[in-house]
Amino acid sequence: MSIDWTAFTPWSAAIGGVIIGAAVAMFALMNGRIAGISGIVGGLFRPAPGDVAWRLAFVAGLIAAPLLYAIVAALPPVVIEAGYPTLIVAGLLVGIGTRYGAGCTSGHGVCGISRLSPRSIVATLSFMAAGFATVFVARHVLGN
Amino acid sequence: MYTLSAFVSGLVFGIGLVVSGLVNPAKVLGFLDLAGAWDPSLAVVMAGAVAVGTFAFAVAGKRASTLLGAPMALPTARGIDRGLVLGSLAFGVGWGLAGFCPGPALVALGAGKVKALVFVAAMLVGMLVFELLERARSDSGIGTGERARPSA
Numbered sequence: 573m574s575i576d577w578t579a580f581t582p583w584s585a586a587i588g589g590v591i592i593g594a595a596v597a598m599f600a601l602m603n604g605r606i607a608g609i610s611g612i613v614g615g616l617f618r619p620a621p622g623d624v625a626w627r628l629a630f631v632a633g634l635i636a637a638p639l640l641y642a643i644v645a646a647l648p649p650v651v652i653e654a655g656y657p658t659l660i661v662a663g664l665l666v667g668i669g670t671r672y673g674a675g676c677t678s679g680h681g682v683c684g685i686s687r688l689s690p691r692s693i694v695a696t697l698s699f700m701a702a703g704f705a706t707v708f709v710a711r712h713v714l715g716n
Numbered sequence: 717m718y719t720l721s722a723f724v725s726g727l728v729f730g731i732g733l734v735v736s737g738l739v740n741p742a743k744v745l746g747f748l749d750l751a752g753a754w755d756p757s758l759a760v761v762m763a764g765a766v767a768v769g770t771f772a773f774a775v776a777g778k779r780a781s782t783l784l785g786a787p788m789a790l791p792t793a794r795g796i797d798r799g800l801v802l803g804s805l806a807f808g809v810g811w812g813l814a815g816f817c818p819g820p821a822l823v824a825l826g827a828g829k830v831k832a833l834v835f836v837a838a839m840l841v842g843m844l845v846f847e848l849l850e851r852a853r854s855d856s857g858i859g860t861g862e863r864a865r866p867s868a
Contacts, residue, residue, distance in 0.1 A: 575755075584737060585760035586764045588734070588736020599722070613840070614843045633730060634729060635825060638827035662838070663836065666811060666835075673805075674800060677817040699804040702804070702811075
């Protein structure tokens with residue numbers, strides 16, 4: 573392992589992380605829920621009275637975020653190297669996987685670890701390990 | 717207020733994702749590439765978010781209702797089962813293939829990236845497949861159509 577010091581952005585990472593934490597705190601204290609994106613989106617497939625508007629509102633906030641950011645400063649680059657077939661397979665795996673796994677990077681990784689939930693720690697270790705392994709195979713075994 | 721608060725939470729969350737660099741799949745893959753030139757930034761993002769989150773959930777966990785007067789609805793599930801592990805592994809493979817997880821993909825969609833739209837569409841199909849499989853399972857093969865719809 574060698575650290576790529578030119579790519580490492582500790583300050584923006586720390587500030588961004590604290591902002592994410594602030595959003596998690598607000599949602600927990602105001603709405604009484606964990607800010608788990610896959611759960612918020614996935615719950616829309618089981619619509620119940622009074623349970624749809626806040627989910628749509630949270631998702632709308634996420635989608636509106638880059639628009640608001642772009643008013644103040646130029647958006648940082650978004651480089652998507654994956655081709656369309658890869659994106660479709662990846663999206664399907666993320667959709668099914670996060671629902672069976674009951675969470676993603678936000679719900680398990682941020683909220684669950686903050687709550688020291690054993691379930692979330694196991695889930696986070698699982699998806700991190702699979703992510704590391706997948707990139708290793710794609711970049712260093714298949715040489716992509 | 718509850719809906720507005722959810723919107724603002726999503727907005728702030730999305731801003732955090734933009735500032736942290738997580739909306740950029742190339743940066744996420746740089747973190748997941750342990751054997752290459754490793755970019756540890758994502759670990760710093762997690763540390764920052766968890767530091768604030770730990771404090772927030774310590775406070776929220778002691779309350780029966782929220783600051784808006786709504787009931788606390790924090791998760792109560794405790795079991796570690798096969799679905800949790802296998803599902804998380806499948807998610808990790810998808811994450812490693814594209815560099816997108818659900819939140820950043822939605823933010824990138826808002827930034828107008830067509831590829832993010834394709835990823836999100838596939839993700840929604842994946843979530844729908846989960847729902848259909850779960851409904852089929854809970855119906856245990858008896859009845860079809862309208863009966864197959866749990867009200868939960």
